[in-house]
Amino acid sequence: MRGVTTFGAFTTARLGIYAAQKGLDVAGHNIANINTEGYTRQSLQQVSLRTGNKDMYTSIYDAGTGSGSLVTGISQLRDPFLDIRFRTEQASVGSLNVRLSGLNELSGILDEVGANNGDGILEAQFNDLVKQLQNLNTEHATENEYDSLVRSSADSLTRLFNNYAERLEKVAQNESESFKQDISNVNDILKNLQSLNDNIMSSEIHGDSALEMKDQRNLLLDQLSSYMKINVTYQPVSIGAGAKVDKLVIKTASNTPRLLVDGGYATQMSLRENTPQLNPDYTGAPGSQKYLDAAGHPTDDVTSAAMMADTNYDLDLTALQNSAGKTLTGSEAVALSDTELYGGLQSSREMLTEKGEFTTAGELMSDANAASKRGIPYYQNAMDALARKFATVLNEANTGYLKDSGGFYLYKNGAGELTRLTKVDGSALALEDMSEAQKATLLHTGKSGVLFSNGRDNLYQSGDADYNAKITQGITAANLTVSKLWNTGAVRIQNSYVQGAEKGEAVNSSDNSNILHIIALMDSKQAYKPSDTITGKVSEDDPFFEGSFQQMLNGMQATLAQDVKSTKTLLNNFTASASELNTSRDSVSGVDLNDEAMSMMTYQKSYAAACRLMTTLDEALNTLINNTGIVGR
Amino acid sequence: MIRITTNGTLRGYQTNLNRSSVNLSQTRDKVLTQRNFNSYAEDPAAATQAFKLRRSFSRTSDQLSNTQSVTKKFESAWDAINTVKSNLTEKTAKVSALSGINGSTGTGRQPLGKVLAAAADSVVQTMNSQYGTSFIFAGNDALSGAPFAWNTDGDLTYRGIAVDSASAADQQKLQTMSAETSYVDIGSGLSEQNGEVLNASAFNAAISGLQYLGYGTDADGDPKNAASLMKELSDIFTRCDADTGAYANATDEKDANRLCKKLQGTLDNMTNEWSTLSGKASYLTGTEDRLTNMVDDLNNQILQVEQVDLASAITDFSWAQYCYNAALKVGNSILSQSLIDYMN
Numbered sequence: 001m002r003g004v005t006t007f008g009a010f011t012t013a014r015l016g017i018y019a020a021q022k023g024l025d026v027a028g029h030n031i032a033n034i035n036t037e038g039y040t041r042q043s044l045q046q047v048s049l050r051t052g053n054k055d056m057y058t059s060i061y062d063a064g065t066g067s068g069s070l071v072t073g074i075s076q077l078r079d080p081f082l083d084i085r086f087r088t089e090q091a092s093v094g095s096l097n098v099r100l101s102g103l104n105e106l107s108g109i110l111d112e113v114g115a116n117n118g119d120g121i122l123e124a125q126f127n128d129l130v131k132q133l134q135n136l137n138t139e140h141a142t143e144n145e146y147d148s149l150v151r152s153s154a155d156s157l158t159r160l161f162n163n164y165a166e167r168l169e170k171v172a173q174n175e176s177e178s179f180k181q182d183i184s185n186v187n188d189i190l191k192n193l194q195s196l197n198d199n200i201m202s203s204e205i206h207g208d209s210a211l212e213m214k215d216q217r218n219l220l221l222d223q224l225s226s227y228m229k230i231n232v233t234y235q236p237v238s239i240g241a242g243a244k245v246d247k248l249v250i251k252t253a254s255n256t257p258r259l260l261v262d263g264g265y266a267t268q269m270s271l272r273e274n275t276p277q278l279n280p281d282y283t284g285a286p287g288s289q290k291y292l293d294a295a296g297h298p299t300d301d302v303t304s305a306a307m308m309a310d311t312n313y314d315l316d317l318t319a320l321q322n323s324a325g326k327t328l329t330g331s332e333a334v335a336l337s338d339t340e341l342y343g344g345l346q347s348s349r350e351m352l353t354e355k356g357e358f359t360t361a362g363e364l365m366s367d368a369n370a371a372s373k374r375g376i377p378y379y380q381n382a383m384d385a386l387a388r389k390f391a392t393v394l395n396e397a398n399t400g401y402l403k404d405s406g407g408f409y410l411y412k413n414g415a416g417e418l419t420r421l422t423k424v425d426g427s428a429l430a431l432e433d434m435s436e437a438q439k440a441t442l443l444h445t446g447k448s449g450v451l452f453s454n455g456r457d458n459l460y461q462s463g464d465a466d467y468n469a470k471i472t473q474g475i476t477a478a479n480l481t482v483s484k485l486w487n488t489g490a491v492r493i494q495n496s497y498v499q500g501a502e503k504g505e506a507v508n509s510s511d512n513s514n515i516l517h518i519i520a521l522m523d524s525k526q527a528y529k530p531s532d533t534i535t536g537k538v539s540e541d542d543p544f545f546e547g548s549f550q551q552m553l554n555g556m557q558a559t560l561a562q563d564v565k566s567t568k569t570l571l572n573n574f575t576a577s578a579s580e581l582n583t584s585r586d587s588v589s590g591v592d593l594n595d596e597a598m599s600m601m602t603y604q605k606s607y608a609a610a611c612r613l614m615t616t617l618d619e620a621l622n623t624l625i626n627n628t629g630i631v632g633r
Numbered sequence: 634m635i636r637i638t639t640n641g642t643l644r645g646y647q648t649n650l651n652r653s654s655v656n657l658s659q660t661r662d663k664v665l666t667q668r669n670f671n672s673y674a675e676d677p678a679a680a681t682q683a684f685k686l687r688r689s690f691s692r693t694s695d696q697l698s699n700t701q702s703v704t705k706k707f708e709s710a711w712d713a714i715n716t717v718k719s720n721l722t723e724k725t726a727k728v729s730a731l732s733g734i735n736g737s738t739g740t741g742r743q744p745l746g747k748v749l750a751a752a753a754d755s756v757v758q759t760m761n762s763q764y765g766t767s768f769i770f771a772g773n774d775a776l777s778g779a780p781f782a783w784n785t786d787g788d789l790t791y792r793g794i795a796v797d798s799a800s801a802a803d804q805q806k807l808q809t810m811s812a813e814t815s816y817v818d819i820g821s822g823l824s825e826q827n828g829e830v831l832n833a834s835a836f837n838a839a840i841s842g843l844q845y846l847g848y849g850t851d852a853d854g855d856p857k858n859a860a861s862l863m864k865e866l867s868d869i870f871t872r873c874d875a876d877t878g879a880y881a882n883a884t885d886e887k888d889a890n891r892l893c894k895k896l897q898g899t900l901d902n903m904t905n906e907w908s909t910l911s912g913k914a915s916y917l918t919g920t921e922d923r924l925t926n927m928v929d930d931l932n933n934q935i936l937q938v939e940q941v942d943l944a945s946a947i948t949d950f951s952w953a954q955y956c957y958n959a960a961l962k963v964g965n966s967i968l969s970q971s972l973i974d975y976m977n
Contacts, residue, residue, distance in 0.1 A: 034639060034640065035640070107672065107673065107674065110673075111672055111673040111674070112673075113670065113671065113672055113673045113675075113680050113683075114666065114668060114671050114672070118668075118683070118687065118935075118939060119687055119691075120684060120687075123684055123687075123688070127687075127688060127691035127692075130691070130692065130695060131691065131694075131695050134695040134696075134698070134699055134818060135698075137699075137817060137818070138698075138699045138702050138703065138817050138838070139702060139703075139706065139764070139765060139766075139767050139775070139838070140766075140767075140776075141776065141815070142776050143766065143776065405809050496773075500774060501792065501794070501806045501809055501810055502792065502793050502794060502806065508772070508773045508774035508777070508813070509773075509774050509775065509776035509777040510767060510771070510772075510773045510774060510775040510776050510815055510839070511773040511774070511813070511815060512773070512815050512816070512817075513814075513816070513830065516816050516817075516818065516823070516830055516835065517825065517828060517830065519818060519823065520823055520824065520825045520830065523692070523823075524825070550684075550688055554681055554684050554685070557673050557680075557681075558673065558677045558680070558681050560673070560674075561672070561673035561674040561677040561680065562674075562677050564672075564673075564674035565674045565675075565677060568674070579644075579648060582644070583641045583644065583645060584635070586638050586640060586641040586644070587635045587636040587637065587638060587641060588636070590636075590638035590639070590640050590641055591638060591639065591640065592636060592637070592638040592639050593639045593971040593972070593973055594639075594971050594972045594973075595636075595638075596973075597971060597972035597973045597976060598972065600973075600976070601976065
């Protein structure tokens with residue numbers, strides 16, 4: 001007979017005790033880590049041990065038994081498919097989360113619902129301006145104190161514009177800081193992954209499964225996935241002697257996958273400092289050239305293009321390096337294109353750069369959907385467009401020329417007499433039909449002039465050539481101000497341009513035709529075009545909005561509100577879905593107290609049973625040794 | 634069958650409790666603020682509508698205040714013209730003139746002349762009345778000074794031009810002045826065409842004294858202006874003999890009779906214009922009523938859009954509170970037991 005040894009069964013009992021002990025240890029470890037973030041439930045791997053083989057002389061009646069149980073290792077319970085699905089959702093959650101927080105910051109400024117007892121802030125100031133104009137118009141056309149009231153109201157309005165612009169700029173700065181912080185976080189994650197990969201691989205080579213480090217790595221991968229959509233693969237690598245270990249490879253999940261981590265090699269991300277100057281008029285049509293050289297001439301040669309500071313928050317990836325600074329063979333630095341990433345980082349970039357309808361044709365070439373994406377610059381541009389339109393329209397209305405009661409523009413002839421400007425047939429000559437020379441002869445009356453300026457009034461003298469053009473050029477929400485001329489009383493709201501009877505170049509004191517015109521302008525439809533505020537060829541120069549000043553403001557607020565609403569809904573959906581997937585992941589990988597209680601009971605019983613086996617064997621051997629063959633002694 | 638782990642249960646509970654808490658907070662906000670929405674994003678369509686209504690409310694309030702102001706001015710004008718028409722022209726000047734040309738009372742012509750001169754001055758003074766800082770009857774140059782004045786030649790002038798001037802240029806100017814406009818927005822749909830306000834879309838608040846007193850001369854070369862006629866009659870009567878009251882000459886007598894008739898004519902004209910003014914004033918009063926109603930309507934509409942239905946808001950809040958309390962109660966027992974608690 002083969003394999004029958006007297007004390008063999010003691011080994012079986014010992015192995016049983018050992019396995020049960022290990023099982024209790026694992027249950028204890030699981031219970032201890034129930035609240036450890038990222039911890040994956042561990043389980044004991046056991047195999048049944050059987051030694052010896054049958055040989056040719058073995059009796060067919062010999063029944064072979066096993067020799068107990070062996071603990072072969074401790075493993076994690078994880079479903080890789082759930083990981084992939086969770087991380088994909090996580091990229092969307094991250095993307096929408098960042099977007100929503102950016103939009104909420106903007107809403108904090110532009111959303112006037114409920115403010116000021118429901119009347120709004122900028123909105124209410126527009127109403128107040130109309131009210132003051134109406135007061136001036138009704139019976140007080142040339143009374144200075146009423147003009148001052150209009151001016152005070154206009155001054156408050158310009159200050160609100162300035163304040164909104166300043167706060168929008170602050171939001172942009174905060175978003176920029178947070179974007180830079182995110183890049184630094186991503187770089188930290190990539191570095192940590194690199195070092196964990198090194199450690200895991202070296203542990204695995206030495207036979208340790210490095211489960212805790214893998215948990216840490218999975219946690220980092222989850223974090224990374226909220227910044228950008230990634231593809232994670234494990235590739236077996238031979239370590240000699242037929243043994244293999246898994247190498248972690250992370251790539252961006254885009255049409256052109258970029259390697260982020262390859263085992264012990266990892267890339268680092270950085271903001272691009274300089275970029276070739278794009279030709280704002282570039283359309284992509286044949287003959288249209290993409291860049292501008294130093295002299296401002298279009299060129300298609302990127303090397304001769306002028307370099308300028310990158311304001312598009314473009315990202316670069318360095319070549320992959322290991323911890324010793326050695327570059328991975330074949331790896332090179334990569335300049336990421338405008339739309340390669342998806343996730344929190346990209347959303348942050350889009351908040352910082354997207355201009356919606358203010359996108360130039362050149363910018364549209366790098367992102368075909370740019371015209372429908374609206375970030376902080378869109379709202380800044382829209383506020384600028386509103387401020388500029390408001391200032392331009394009112395300035396224009398307040399800088400007309402003297403006419404007579406018949407509607408004819410007047411000029412002074414050689415003898416200094418006021419004379420009508422007429423067409424050949426004697427009818428009135430319209431302003432748009434006049435030559436520049438004719439326009440130069442027209443007469444200003446009363447205190448007409450520029451009401452709003454770009455705040456540079458102090459840099460020039462009112463007698464300077466093109467003074468009006470200089471102080472009104474490039475008005476934005478940030479610099480809009482009541483002109484110095486109006487502030488000092490040199491200019492007032494011009495009540496009329498119609499020459500009064502017996503008044504020479506002056507107008508009648510209570511003729512309010514121009515004030516009423518300004519009141520009508522406050523509610524009249526204006527067309528807002530992208531080209532009003534931006535330089536360079538725009539994708540579409542149709543008006544993106546037509547309506548009064550206040551309607552434009554409401555339109556802007558409604559666009560933002562709609563964006564917040566839809567982003568919130570999407571975020572809720574993705575969060576619910578990610579949370580469900582996380583629960584599913586947890587149902588595989590999480591620790592459950594009932595499970596562990598079951599394990600404890602199972603292993604405790606098997607421990608007791610193995611001990612009992614030993615006692616039984618002891619008793620059996622005691623019988624054999626001490627009580628066998630003693631009959632008759 | 635899916636495994637429900639301890640932490641999975643906890644996380645699920647946390648998520649749901651949080652949702653319940655958010656819901657409670659939102660319904661509480663509605664009750665506290667009594668507003669249907671507290672941010673633009675909550676209901677973009679209603680928020681846009683609310684701003685639009687509030688804008689209309691603001692504009693209508695402005696128009697109402699414009700109307701009230703213009704109404705008061707027109708009421709003052711009505712009073713002034715009434716005084717000129719009834720007291721001065723009809724009761725004083727006309728009676729004096731008729732007495733003057735009537736032979737039986739002819740002896741008192743000289744004093745009557747003085748009465749007429751005083752009446753003419755009073756007419757001019759009344760026509761120079763002010764409403765606030767503006768001269769009511771000065772057309773659209775109401776802030777420059779009194780429109781009517783006697784010049785050194787004793788002629789009546791309107792803003793510097795003799796109202797009885799026979800010159801075509803002056804006539805043209807007077808005609809322009811009598812038709813001056815000063816439009817005010819009283820909610821008739823203010824609109825413009827080619828930068829010019831459409832007449833029907835605003836109310837012309839300019840009142841020219843020329844329309845009421847008259848201007849220019851007629852075919853006989855006599856003034857059409859009531860005050861000038863009084864003045865001329867006064868001059869004729871003053872020239873009469875102090876004792877007998879006899880006319881200085883035959884022409885004077887003829888003139889006096891003619892001018893007296895013409896004074897009656899200007900009175901008719903004044904009455905007509907006064908009726909037109911009454912019409913305008915009552916139109917303004919009607920507009921005031923209409924705008925007041927509109928302000929009320931708009932206010933109601935704003936409340937309908939913005940204000941929450943308290944009954945349903947409180948019901949929602951109570952329900953949210955009930956759900957939240959229930960969630961808390963569940964939380965207390967969510968992890969009370971596991972197999973471990975039953976192990977010996």
